[in-house]
Amino acid sequence: MEKLGREFYNRDTLTVARDLLGKVLVRVEHGKVLTGRITETEAYVGPIDKACHAYNYKRTPRTETLFAPPGTAYIYLIYGMYCCLNFVTEAEGTPCAVLLRGCTPVGDPAPLALNRFGRLPDELTSYQRKNFLNGPGKLCKAFHLDRSLNGTDLTGEVLYVADDGFIPGEIQVGERIGIDYAEEAVHFPWRFWLD
DNA sequence: CTTCAGATGCTCT
DNA sequence: GAGCATCTGAAGA
Numbered sequence: 001m002e003k004l005g006r007e008f009y010n011r012d013t014l015t016v017a018r019d020l021l022g023k024v025l026v027r028v029e030h031g032k033v034l035t036g037r038i039t040e041t042e043a044y045v046g047p048i049d050k051a052c053h054a055y056n057y058k059r060t061p062r063t064e065t066l067f068a069p070p071g072t073a074y075i076y077l078i079y080g081m082y083c084c085l086n087f088v089t090e091a092e093g094t095p096c097a098v099l100l101r102g103c104t105p106v107g108d109p110a111p112l113a114l115n116r117f118g119r120l121p122d123e124l125t126s127y128q129r130k131n132f133l134n135g136p137g138k139l140c141k142a143f144h145l146d147r148s149l150n151g152t153d154l155t156g157e158v159l160y161v162a163d164d165g166f167i168p169g170e171i172q173v174g175e176r177i178g179i180d181y182a183e184e185a186v187h188f189p190w191r192f193w194l195d
Numbered sequence: 196c197t198t199c200a201g202a203t204g205c206t207c208t
Numbered sequence: 209g210a211g212c213a214t215c216t217g218a219a220g221a
Contacts, residue, residue: 080203
């Protein structure tokens with residue numbers, strides 16, 4: 001598996017969001033390696049996107065990470081109890097990112113199941129199995145990603161994305177989720193996923 | 196399968 | 209003080 005370098009993220013955000021589909025998210029914790037194939041992403045383009053936390057280059061303590069170099073993890077708390085994982089894209093100082101909304105297990109799902117449910121895969125209900133990693137908060141819980149990893153460099157050894165040669169099928173496109181406040185940006189077709 | 200209420204705490208005004 | 213890039217469990221169709 002080949003780790004994606006900074007040049008991968010230093011491109012148009014919509015392109016990065018599409019290209020991330022099918023790639024492998026890798027998270028190393030205590031010597032254990034958690035992996036999942038990325039199946040759903042959303043693009044957030046600060047300079048023009050009212051759904052982006054850093055719309056119009058808005059700088060606050062929270063959005064500071066979005067101004068970091070491409071290939072930086074932006075992780076924030078949402079609804080008081082869940083985290084969302086993003087990858088910063090485009091040139092440093094251009095506040096753009098891709099939100100990871102879903103993936104499927106690659107390799108041993110046991111550590112992911114333990115993180116998310118405190119149970120082994122065999123002990124999950126069929127409903128839990130069907131809805132294992134299909135949401136940004138679920139994904140973060142399974143990979144044990146929280147704000148302590150905000151700002152992590154994705155070219156390091158802790159959290160990164162790799163290409164294992166998997167060729168995705170057709171990319172589905174639609175509107176983003178949970179951004180009803182974002183006026184015209186509500187309808188931007190900036191959500192991408194694999195069936 | 197669907198809807199619905201409630202949880203929970205940080206962020207910015 | 210208002211709102212949030214969400215999830216869960218319970219209840220109904």
